[in-house]
Amino acid sequence: MAKVQRNESIEPGNGHVSDTERNVWTISDVNRVEKIYTYNEALELAGHGRYNIGLLFTLILGIHSLALEIFGFSIVVSGATCDFKLHQSQKSILLAMPYFGSIFMSYPWGYIADTQGRKKSLVIALFGTFVAAVVSAFSVNWVMLAVLKFISSSFSSGIQSPAYTLVGESCGKRYKNRYMVILTSALMSSFCIYMVYGYFVLSLTFSFDMGLITFTPWRLLTLIIASPLAATLMFVSFLHESPKYLLNAGYHDKALSILKKIHKTNGRCNDEYPVKKIVINETGATLRKANESLLKSLKDQTVPLFKPPMLYRTLQLFYLTVVVYSPSNGLMSWLPFLAQLFSKDLAYSGGSNETQGLCSMIDTSQSVQTVVGGESCQSSVNIESVWIGLIQGVFFTTACLGMSIFANRKRMLLIVIFIISGGSGLICVNVTDKISSIIFFFGMILDCLGIAIVFSYFVDLYPTSYRGMASCLGVMVARAAAVAGVSLIGEYMFSQCTVSIYVWSIFILSGIVASIYLPPDKTGKE
Template structure:
């Protein structure tokens, strides 16, 4: 027969429990807990949360919307400063009497700056903080970009733009990291895709602003220089950099970065502030945080070179190596093809409008013939007469940019509803883009071919999906470096795509499109090896 507990031991046990609850009753109430837990209730365990649990408790409200708006402003500011520089060069071509070589040097400055500074920004983001790196980068970029409006010579303009884009390029990666680490898993994917849709509208934004400013006729003599429309355009396009930098003063550092840096108290304060701004009811329930993240290494005080080594080498060693290769490959596909699209876009618009305006003239049939027709016409014109100096922006080009921007944003917002299915989205984007690219060369109708050419830009929708993997697949200690190295790959791929596709598309058009299609279809195959989607119920 089992031994029975003596009566006096049961009475003693109950008495101790009652006494213990009476002593801690007020402490439980002050901490926001009820005093009716059963005996043996572990209050410390109840107050300890993982980071994901704590950020989920902080809710999704006003703070998250403000953060999303600020990060969206920062990333479109980067787009305007880097890619909007192309219309600034157009406006400055007459003022500085630029030849083709000088224009090429100027247009390469944004790519050169972002490529060289991508690695340092990754290190700064992972060691000093996401918010701090953004604040420094956007502030300096705004000042230098504004100063470039008063450049007395094209070389001064080139140097200042190199410096400006070197700093603002930080926004490409740090915005995704800061936003992704400050929101709950439930909304993170959708927010990242929404922010990407804003970036995709950047092309239409700077074309519209340029149309309103460059077509104006004014001139003010300032002594050393003449203030004309392109200088005003430079100042206006730099404004979002300053606006986003000021907005960052009112936002918090990534709580995940703080926790990873052994600053648990500061991380708790940030999450509590998010809780309060989101107007959650009751007392803040989290008292202790744990990161609970596989493969993560907390930041330590080590010498600079050793720290640099620790931030970089793990990305190219198992278990992170395979993921790094996949993401870099997908990034190269997106940026090489989409950047080439933006370069050829204005020329194709002019060709389409020209053929529609002259219906009695037999024009080229199909996209490749249109491109060949444009190239031969340009070559003939350059041999027979000097090309006129043009500083304005055509309304049809702006209209096409707006249509493209609205379509891209609408699709991005639509797929943001499927943000929890990133792998499915990635496969679909690369598959559709590859098939459209192959179909482009087989269509002889000019308008249909031009619409299919727009379909090639569909691959650009993969930016948000791929960069969300930079947030998800890497531990906090390496996330900033991985994303910034991804930006380096993006800029190198964009520069390579513009030059390679631009060089071969006029002489081997069909082959170029088939190679691009195969390249994008290979992206669909690689996407199949991405981690399975985790659908949150």
């Protein structure tokens, strides 16, 4: 015998149900009541398999494309040195462009990700970045190259945050932290890859007159670096929108349909997907209103992040973002020039590892301060720099994959990273041989391994309605910190090396204090 039952308060699990979900009518027989699942329960029932692995590899390619676009530009600048007769100040301006563009567009990308969807914002960002990057290969002067790099990086700032958010909202709790760390390994491995690209491409000697420009190897390198963006764009078209975003936006049936497709793709087609009703079990989850004005919508997406109870977490995560990004991105951007400096110093000393640390090599070398002229101009990458890049890439990628084993101990990992990174910086300026100083210098750059951990907190500690905006504002803060890092390191690393490294090391160690107040590991909360 069937009966109609009105449930005034239905609680899925131990979670909270919003007012809009309290009054739910169900039709059942005496012995059967339709169960309501939380989103996390529904996602776990969708399983883990082919779809999640495909999602991971697609976004690895996307993060790799982003890294090539930002960090690989330093090799492009090296290659364009002779064509555009670049001075040190012009190099600094060019190297800062990827970060200025990210700062300019990070806020709009946060709004787009939260109101239009993670996948849609990712597609737009990839397409815009690819087009601008390809056009930049045909720049007629360094100013045009800088402007186009600003445009391409404005689009690329919309890649990282949606990628991490899409993983966090499409993979179960058991895998998402591990996958975020693996995504960071793609970021870390990019250095050795673009160094290899640069070595082989910039060693070519072709030159084609095309009228306004001469097509030389650095232009080909720019096109090669842009190619993964097109491949990622193609693969992203096969991915689904975040079901959690759709559910939060009021598209319950679409979210449920995507979860069913994920369930089927993951190889569970023989089992019926049992979920019929889903609710978002989190504080602060609100439906987006379609008829709101743009300014009102922007305000509603932003202001709550800077008011209690989210204000404290916002300031804490922004500070940790600065600690992670400012030193590491600054050092990474100048690493090709430091690698060439190191290799040249080894060549001048006949390969001997004489008593001379990193700062001594910088202080005694004039190569970084050389004004580029006809015969002194160098646009190629030497083999020693490639070996340094390969060692760095393998070391960082291995460290990231090792971290993935302990991905659920995020706070502990972040504290350990800061201790190793800051300690390596303090040791780096006190060792008296070249090889050891370079090793500890790499240890200092390990600070960047905290990127995945910090961004996983942006996914975990904010409600779905504000997650995209919080993450993209985090990217904006990160890029602003990176600009400061690139500028300060470029200004002082080559003139006040010892003091500069001491200051950066202490700043990195300050991240330990902020990390202590993060939520404890393995609390079982999301």
